[in-house]
Amino acid sequence: MEEFSRASSLVLFDEACRAAGLDVRVMLEKAGLPVDILTQPESMISYQRMALLLDDCAQVSGNPLFGLELGLRQGTAVFGQLLYLLKNAHTVGESLAELARYYHLHSSSGTVKVEIHNKLAFLEYTPVLREGIPSRQAIEHGVAVGWQLLKMLLGNNWNPRGLYLQTAAGASTRSYTRLLRTTPQFNSDRNAWVFDAALLEAPLSDADPALHALMQAHIDKLDALAPKELPAFVSQLLRNLLPSGKVSLDYVADYMMLGTRSLQRMLMEEGTSFQALLNETRQAVASRYLKESDISLTQLAGLLGYADLATFSKAFQRWFGVSPRQWRQANAAPSDTTKKLARERRRPSWLR
Numbered sequence: 001m002e003e004f005s006r007a008s009s010l011v012l013f014d015e016a017c018r019a020a021g022l023d024v025r026v027m028l029e030k031a032g033l034p035v036d037i038l039t040q041p042e043s044m045i046s047y048q049r050m051a052l053l054l055d056d057c058a059q060v061s062g063n064p065l066f067g068l069e070l071g072l073r074q075g076t077a078v079f080g081q082l083l084y085l086l087k088n089a090h091t092v093g094e095s096l097a098e099l100a101r102y103y104h105l106h107s108s109s110g111t112v113k114v115e116i117h118n119k120l121a122f123l124e125y126t127p128v129l130r131e132g133i134p135s136r137q138a139i140e141h142g143v144a145v146g147w148q149l150l151k152m153l154l155g156n157n158w159n160p161r162g163l164y165l166q167t168a169a170g171a172s173t174r175s176y177t178r179l180l181r182t183t184p185q186f187n188s189d190r191n192a193w194v195f196d197a198a199l200l201e202a203p204l205s206d207a208d209p210a211l212h213a214l215m216q217a218h219i220d221k222l223d224a225l226a227p228k229e230l231p232a233f234v235s236q237l238l239r240n241l242l243p244s245g246k247v248s249l250d251y252v253a254d255y256m257m258l259g260t261r262s263l264q265r266m267l268m269e270e271g272t273s274f275q276a277l278l279n280e281t282r283q284a285v286a287s288r289y290l291k292e293s294d295i296s297l298t299q300l301a302g303l304l305g306y307a308d309l310a311t312f313s314k315a316f317q318r319w320f321g322v323s324p325r326q327w328r329q330a331n332a333a334p335s336d337t338t339k340k341l342a343r344e345r346r347r348p349s350w351l352r
Helices: 013-019 024-030 047-061 066-079 082-087 092-106 136-157 173-180 197-201 209-244 249-255 260-269 274-292 297-303 309-320 324-331 336-346
Strands: 004-006 044-046 110-117 120-127 162-164 192-196
Touching: 004 047, 013 024, 013 066, 024 047, 044 047, 044 209, 047 066, 047 136, 066 082, 066 136, 066 173, 082 092, 082 136, 082 209, 092 110, 092 136, 092 197, 092 209, 110 197, 120 136, 120 197, 136 173, 136 192, 192 197, 209 249, 209 260, 209 274, 209 297, 249 260, 249 274, 260 274, 274 297, 274 309, 274 324, 297 309, 297 324, 309 324
Parallel strands: none
Antiparallel strands: 004 044, 110 120, 120 192, 162 192
16 A cells, blocks of 8 residues: 555644745655645545655755654644544543544554553654655654644643654754754664653643534545555545646656556456546546536547546547537526526516
8 A cells, every 4th residue: 555644744834944944846856746736635646745845845945853843833724624533522631532543544654552651752753764754854844743633632641751762863962952842862772762651641621522512523424435545545645746737647656656566456346447547537627617617629638647638538529428518508607698688587577
């Protein structure tokens, strides 16, 4: 399965780039990520490419703590909808347990777990990174988000007893201590925040039980859909790539850092195929534009990644049995004037 993460993991990335003197567009393109992904926080992105992005930013900016500082800047905003569940749990422990339980909905790129040893709690984060993908920026980004989450949950009671990191220090230990209020133990066997286990029982005073129940039901519905995330990921990626025309199986598989056969096999296991997803995506986009806009057919062909209007028209005829022009005429949204006349006809005569 492709390791993905919600694009909300890049919230405020543009601010971090500006602060570091980086061009956001250049960095996203270098990492192979869609340049408009920051406007689509609920979309999926390749976690492997995100890890490469953070490493590239650290290298180009000359700031070895780029990932750490980005995570601290973002805080809990990276969790998107999941945050509303975490904020409204009954206790700190329940909130962290829910994070561990539902983390895969935010990212399939790793695991979160809470363990207790000798009256100490360990909030552990283990990312999944392929061989050859630099890990330090991604790991430090994750623990920085964890720091902000614990700060949100515990307020002034947040006083870390320690931090374990699997990687070597990227900068002076003094820099880490200044940012995190503790000196990490580098080259450890885990990535984990350590704190007093008694704090897990601390109640969340601002929690709203009704909102928590509502979010629980919503998140459970998302969880039931989780096995279908790969097709959704590919469909979203195709929507982003359509205008560029880069919608071949080879290109998409390369973006996802998979072989073409592997991607096809994984989609087949989900009951679909790459070509089926591409056709469905093009059909959905085409019908929406034809119904809701007056864009020219030539422009629409380009937006859908077709080389010319003739190729698009031929495909459209195959999908719907009519030409794009005929479909538009039959399905066009009513104009404002038509809507007004329809409302007038529905009114009683004495109100006209």
